[in-house]
Amino acid sequence: MNQWIDACSIDDLQANSGVCALVENQQVAIFYMPDDNAVYAINNYDPFSHINALSRGLIGDIKGEPMVASPIYKQHFSLKTGRCLEDENIRVETYAIRINNARVEINTNITIEEAA
C-alpha cells in the first residue's frame, strides 16, 4: 500500500545538511540541497558504526552522485540508491520523499528507485 506520511515542515530542513525525522517508528535522515532543489530520504542507521547518525554527516557529491559521508568512520552512501560507495555489498534503505504544501512527506514503502 503506497502511503505518504507527513514528516515535518520544510522549515525544519537544513539547507545543504541533514535532519532526522521519526516516521512510523523508523529513523529517516532527510537531506536538502537547495541549489538542485533536491530532497533525499535514507535510513538514519549507519551499518558500520551501528548507530543512528547518518543525518549528521556531511553531504555533497562524488563524481556527480549525491552522497552523505558517515560522521563516524566516513564511508560514503549514495543519497539516491543508499549504496555504500566503498563497499557495494552494503546499502541503506532509501525512501520516496516529496514536498506537498510546504510539508515534507515520506513513503517508507517505496524506495526512490521504484518511485522513479
Added chain:
Amino acid sequence: MLYAIITVIFRISSLKEEYMSNQQNLLVIGNGMVGQNFLVSLMASDIKEHCDVITFCEEPIPAYDRVHLSEYFSSKSANELSLVSPDFFNENDITIHIGDKAIAIDRNNKTVTSANGAVIAYDKLILATGSRAFVPPISGHDREGCIAYRTIADLDNMIAAAKDSKVGAVVGGGLLGLEAAKALQNLGLETNVVQFGPRLMSAQLDDGGAGLLKSKIEDLGVTVLTNKNTIKIIDGDSCRHKMIFADGTELETDMIIYSAGIRPRDEIAASCGLDIAGRGGIVIDNQCLTSDKDIYAIGECASWNDKIFGLVAPGYAMARTVVDHLAGGAEEFTGADMSTKLKLNGVDVASIGDPHASTPGSLVYSYQNGVDGVYKCLVVSQDNKQLLGAVLVGDASGYPTLTQYYLNGIELPQHPDSLILPSRSDESVGLGSDALPASAQICSCYDVSKGDVCSAVEMGCTTIGALKDETKAATGCGGCAALLKSVLDCELEKAGIEVNTDICEHFPYTRQDLYNLIMVEEIKTFHDLISKHGAGKGCEICKQVVGSILASYWNEYVLESEHVGLQDTNDTFLANMQKDGTYSVVPRMTGGEVTPEGLISIGQIAKKYGLYTKVTGGQRVDLFGARVDQLPLIWQELIAAGFESGHAYGKSLRTVKSCVGSTWCRFGVDDSVGLAVELENRFKGLRAPHKIKFAVSGCTRECAEAQSKDIGVIAVEGGWNLYVCGNGGMKPRHGDLFATNLDKQTLIKYIDRILIFYVRTADRLQRTSVWMENMEGGLDYLKSVVIDDKLGVCDQLEAQIQHVVNSYQCEWKTTIGDETKLKRFRHFVNSDKHDENIIFVEERGQIRPANLEERELLAAENA
C-alpha cells in the same frame, strides 16, 4: 643444583663450538659512529651468519650521533642522538661490553684484554677507536673547567661548569671550535675564540673567506682572537683562569673548551706494534687492513695515504669496504671528498675541494660583497674547464651545484664566474640535476648515487619521505636534502608523473591555493568559492577545508547558515560525537586552572545529567554521554557557572597545558600558569588546518611537556624559550628551539606570526610537526620569515591574528542565545522522543555505552 646448571651451560657452549666450527669471532673495539655503522652494514650482509660479534664500548652509552652533538644543548636528548635502536644488540646477537675499554691486544694469541678484565679471542679484529680532541700540552691545561668538545659526557661537564661561569674561551677556530663557541654563547657566556693561526677554519677557507667569516662571527657578539699561541693557564683575577699568550697578552676566562683539532686514538694499536703514520693514525691500505692481516682500522683512528679523515662519510666508506672484504669482495677505499657545508652561528659557510688553489696552474675567481657580507671564490683548472675548489661564505646556496661540478668533473660553463656572480642575464647558472651522470653521488653519508635515487623513484617512491626510507639518502647530515629533492622533481617530471595536489575532485587547487583565493578575492562563503573556482557540490574534504579557512580568515560564527553545512558533525553540534552517537562536553579550563567553585559546578551539572566524567590528557574535565538534545541545556548551566567552550571539537586551539610554576614550585623561574592562561585566552577560537596545542613550563624540568607541543614555552633565567612544531600523538616529534630568552611581548609576537603563517600555508589536516618536516629550508626558513620578516608579511600576519582575537566569541554562548540555531539540537525534527539506540550500562560507578552483546541481552529482557 648449582653444579648441574653449570654443567648444562658447559655442554651447550661446547656443543655450540662443535656445531659452528666455521664461525669466526669478530671483535670490534669502539662503538662510535663508524664502529656502529660497521655493525649495521655487517648485519645487513650474508656473512653475519658466520660471525660471532663482540664489541667494546668505552663510553657509558652505545653509539650516538656526534655530528649533531651540539643539538644536545638546544633540543636533543641523549636518547634522541642515539644511533642504536633499543633492541639492536639483542636482536642481532651481538655482545656489547658497555663502559669497558680495551687496553691491550695480544697479536700472537689473538686476544684482547679489557679494563674490566675480560679476555676475548678474535679471528678478525676491527679498530674503530676514533679520535680525541687535541689538548695543547701546556701547563695548566687540565685545570677545573677546562673541557674537550667530543662526547656527551664533555657536554654535561660544560653545562655544569657554565652554571657559575660568565666568560668562556674556545681554543681553536676551526669547524668544531666555532660550533663550541655557539654552544657557549647559548649557555649565556661571554664568548671568545682563540685561534693559533691567522685565519678561522684554516683548513677549509682562504684568506678572503676567513676574513669575512671573522667579521660575521664578531657581529654576533663573539670575540675572535687570532695569532694567539697559549703558553700557560694560571689563576685569573676577575675570572677562574687567565690564559697567557706568547705575544704577552692575556685573557681572563671561567671556562676553556678545547677544539683545536683531533688526534687519532692509535695508542692501543701502537702498543701492540701495528704501523703508525708519521702524523699519527693507524696505517691502513685500500682494504682498510693494518700491518696485521687480521686487524682492520676504520674511521678517525685510521690513516690512509698519510691522511686522517675527520668526517663521518669517509669512515662509513671504510666500514663498507671492510664488510665487503670480509665477504671476499674487492671494494676499495680510495680516499674521500672533504667538501663541507655548514651553518656556523647562523652564517652559511661551505668549502669544496682545494680552496687554497694549491694545484699547480690553477686560476682563481673571487667575488666579495661587503654590503651583504658575501664572499665566494672558485678555483679552476688552467684550461678554465674543471672546478678544483670553492669557498662560499654568507651565501652557500651554490654549494649543491658546485659540488656536482667538482665531484663529477662536469665541464664548466664558458664564464665560470657566472656561477658565483649575482645572476648574469645571458646565462643560466643552476646545474639541473638532469645534467648529472647516474654515478653522481647524491648523498655522501650513505653513498647514494643518482642512479640509486632514480631506481627508487621508478619503484614508486614519489615523495622525499619515501625516498629517505628506501635509500637512506638525506638521513645523515642532511646536507644533500635539496639536491635529493631536485633529482626527485626532475625524475617525476621526466616520467610524466604529475603529482596531483588537488584537494579533491571539486577543486583543482591545493589548500594553500584556496586560502590565497579566499584572501585575495575576499570570498566569504563556500557557495561563492565553488561556483567561481570549483565544480559539483563539494564533499566532506573540501567543505571542511573551506569551512576551516573561512573560519580562520573571517572568524564568523561557524553555525551561520552559509557555514553550518561545511562543518563536520563535531563542529555542527559543538561537541565531540562518541561511538554511540552521544557527545562529550569539554568546558575550557585555561591553563588547567580551575576554582573549587568551578569544579563543584561541573560536578553538579554532570550529576544532574548523569554524565560520565574524566580528567583529560589536556588538563581539563570531559563530560561524556550527553544526548544531542541535552547539549544546549548543559551548556546553559556551564555558561551560567562561568565556563566557555573548550573547542575540543574544532580543528583549533585546544589546550595550553601548564605546570604550577614559580607561584608555588620551589624551582619555578617564572609564572607559567599566568602565561598559559594569557596565551590560551589570546588564541582560543583560532581555527587552523589541524588542532593546535601549547604548553608552558616554569623551568627546564619541563613538567608541562612543552617540547612535545605545537607551541612550547619554557621559562629560563633570561626570559622565555620558545619551541615550535612538537607533537605527541602517532608520530612524536620533539619541538625545535625557535628562540631563546624572549620577553613576553616578543614571545607573543613570534607566536602570532608563526600560527598565522601555519594557518596560511599548511596542508589540510597537517599538524605543525609535519608542516615543519615538509618545509623547504626548515627551521631556518621559518625563523627568516618570522624573525627577519624575509617575506615582508609580518604586518599582515599580526593584523590577521588581531582580527581573530578581536572577533572571538564563545560559540556556545552565541548558540544558546539563538532560537533558530537551537532547533538543530533535537534528535528528531518531528518528535521529542530520544534515540532508543542509546543505551548505557554502569561501570566503576559511572555510565558507559552498552556494547552490542549487552544491547542484545537488554533487548531480549525487554521482549
